[in-house]
Amino acid sequence: MIETASGAVGRLLRSSWLLWGALALAHLWLSFLNLHDDVHPLGDVTLVYRPWMEQGFDARSWVGIDQPWVYPVLAIVPMLLAWTFGPENYAYTWLAMVTALDAVAFGFLIGWRGTARNSVAAWWWLGFLVLLGPVALARLDSVTVPLAIVGALFVASRPRCAGAILTVAAWIKVWPGAIIVAIVVATRQRWRVLVSAVLTSIVIAGLALVVGSGANVLSFVTQQAARGLQIEAPVSTAWLWQAAAGARHARVYYDTAMLTFQVTGDGADAVSALMTPLLALAVLAILLLALLAVRARVPATQLLAPLALALVTAVIAFNKVGSPQYLLWLTVPVILGLLSPPAHRSFRAPAAMTLLLAFMTQLIYPTLYDGLLALHTVPLVLLTLRNLLLFVLLAWSIAAMWGAIRAFDRTGNARSRDRLEEGRPEDDRLEPHRRDEQGLGKHGG
Secondary structure: OHHHHHHHHHHHHOOHHHHHHHHHHHHHHHHHHHHHOOOOOOHHHHHHHHHHHHHHHHHOOOEOOOEOOOOOHHHHHHHHHOOOOOHHHHHHHHHHHHHHHHHHHHHHHHOOOOOOOOHHHHHHHHHHHHHHOHHHOOOOHHHHHHHHHHHHHOOOOOHHHHHHHHHHHHOOOOOHHHHHHHHHHHOOOHHHHHHHHHHHHHHHHHHHHHOOOHHHHHHHHHHHHOOOEEOOOHHHHHHHHHHHOOOOOOEEEEEOOOOEEEEEOOOHHHHHHHHHHHHHHHHHHHHHHHHHHHHOOOOHHHHHHHHHHHHHHHHHHOOOOOOHHHHHHHHHHHHHHHHOOOOOOOOHHHHHHHHHHHHHHHHHHHHOHHHHHOOOHHHHHHHHHHHHHHHHHHHHHHHHHHHHHHHHHHHHHHHHHHHHHOOOOHHHHHHHHHHHHOOOHHHOO
16 A cells, blocks of 8 residues: 555656646746845846846947956846846846746756656756745846756767857856866766867857957956955855954945945955965866776766766855855756766765755845844854855765775776686776766766
8 A cells, every 4th residue: 555655656746747837836936036025036137137238228338248247248148038028027038038948958857748757856956946045046047057957968968069058058157167077077978068168169259259349258257356255155254253243344345346245354355365266276176086086987977966066066165256046056966966877866965955055045045134234143153054064065075976986996906806817808897887988877868
């Protein structure tokens, strides 16, 4: 009886109709929160993106083209698309656009007909969106995540297409570049993905230059480097606590140029200048570990997801900007981990951690954000714990990579001795790994 009931529940959870219905309900709920929350989480869309487009249409001065911009030049495309039905409907069009993009990525994830596949990853994604809250739909990152999911799903079956899609996403918001790097390091599709990414970048940059961007096409690099310490960034926690304790030098202020709340205090400027080199060193260390894994013949099915998770988490944890929507970036590596046959069971731990991170982030923004700005104890404690959990997630991903290296080193050495004792060539032991590295299992899109 219990087994029958369990089977029925399993079949229900794999139902395409139920999954599509849950996707619709989740996006309706998040859209409602965006349109009616008192903190106005849709503020970036209506108070930042829309005025940029108004400036372009009214003054013929386009961000990223006629003036330097904090985002890569292709970010202007979704902002323009949201203008389709006029400025008065900008928020509604934006929410509809993001919902449509999520639906496309969802379709590639679970399949377009018949019984849904990858239902565990699909339910995790929906839960993550709901737990993260309204910001899951209300930022530029909301556009790049579904693109990056589709690109990641295409790596095994359509690597050139994957490279192009991920590069387009990276020219909207830089973070998908971490997924491209992980794919280039971990998979045997590296050259096709890399060549496609380079060619796509040349086309995008060329088109920007044709319309007159000049040096502004790369202005997002210098604009980001000039930013201060945003209050939600892990590194900013020390100054928040000093300000809360009454230290005269530490305070929270609003940066009118970057349109964000930041912290200042003794040593803040020096630390801000050090964060970008520190982030680069963290990424380099992760890549060196990944190269050891490649040398140990760890297959892509066991390397790609933890490597992508390590890179993305490091970019969040060591970033001097800490916007709540950055948590969306974790979607792609966790989905990859849940889809990789040898690794999907071990990825239950980071999947659970990211759900907790999403919920804590929604409590911080928008629920307790006013209290955080006022330096109240509860939101400060919650933010501190959230930031510490990011480093726990980073440690897990690094430990997973190191564990795979040790496991395959031992396996390789044992097989080498066996082959030599049997009089067979030592290189034969590589064949199973080569077959594994050909793709990412049966879930590659």
